[in-house]
Every structure is written in C-alpha cells, then in structure tokens.
Amino acid sequence: MILIASGCGEKTPPDTRAADESAIRNLDAQWSKASAARDVDGSVSYYSDDASLLAPNAPIASDKQSIRAAWASLLGPDTSLSWQASKVEVSRSGDLAYVQGVYQMTSKDARGKATADNGKFVEVWKKQADGKWKTVADIFNSDLPIVQKPAPRAAAAPVEKKSSRHRHGKKKKHRKSDSDETE
Secondary structure, three states, X not given: OOOOOOOOOOOOOOOOHHHHHHHHXXXXXXXXXHHHOOOHHHHHOOEEEEEEEEOOOOOOEOOHHHHHHHHXXXXXXXXXXXXXXXXXXXXXXXXXXXEEEEEEEEEEOOOOOEEEEEEEEEEEXXXXXXXXXXXEEEEEEEOOOOOOOOOOOOOOOOOOOOOOXXXXXXXXXOOOOHHHHHO
16 A cells, blocks of 8 residues: 655745845835924824834834824924834734834924933834734834923922011019018
C-alpha cells in the first residue's frame, strides 16, 4: 500500500508582508499630505468605521463623528502638521500591521504667538474585507515636557494693625477705708 501525503494540511498563505508594508507606508505618507493640506475629511478617511483616536489630554474618540471633530480642531487655519513613519511591521497573517513614527506640528496660541510641537505616534492598521488597509487605532503624544504653572501663592493671613494711639485709662485709686487701716 502506498500512501500519498499531499494535501493533508492547509496551504500556507503567500507571504505578502513586504508588499503590505510598502502599501501601508504609501497610505501613511498620503495621509500626512492630506493633513498638511488641512483636509479634515481626507484625514478621517484613513480610519475604519470602528477606529479609535487616542489624542493627548482628550477622551478617546471612538466613532467617525468624534474622530472628525478631533481632526477639525487639530487642522485649524494656523496649524501645520506632518509626520513620517520610521517603522512598519506587518503580521505574518497579513491582516494587521502597526506604524511607528514622529510628527511635527506648528500652530499659533491664543495670543498669535507661534508654537512648535514634536512627538511620536503609533497607528494600528487592519486589512478590511475589501482588501484595503484602514487605521483601527491611532495614538500620539508630545516629546515636549509638561509646563508646570507655578502654584498659586497662599493668601497671607490679614495682619492686625496696632493702633498708634495708646489708650490711657485712668487708674482707679483705691481709698483705704478707715477699717482697712485698723485691721
């Protein structure tokens, strides 16, 4: 009896990591260009429908409307934002990937003074049912130190002022009564 052992196991899917990495790098670069052009809708289009944006000092944005609101506040008229991916890793299964990199942002504060920020980010990308890559999680934070505002001074206790006038009370003189003397 001759046994043929072909087809007993599942075929290993082809390794598409290099092509997927290249595709994600290109998508991420296009996304950065969309944000540099202050294209809010274009920037939001890179997220999946179930994505989460974890921006610093803000609650998690976990639907397209809140993600759009976050991007609208980021891409104001006096803001410039760009980023560069430094690392892209695609899973062996080819359905998940992450991107790590750095960003630069300039804007104007409430007084019109230019401010600059630079930081880092991580994006998690997931291949969708249609084969397109979309971001499912996005987090970023600044490299700049937190500026501590000086603690408010404790209010000094009111100091009582001493009157410059001294009261001169009359001293009562006690008379000795005749009885005090004889006792």
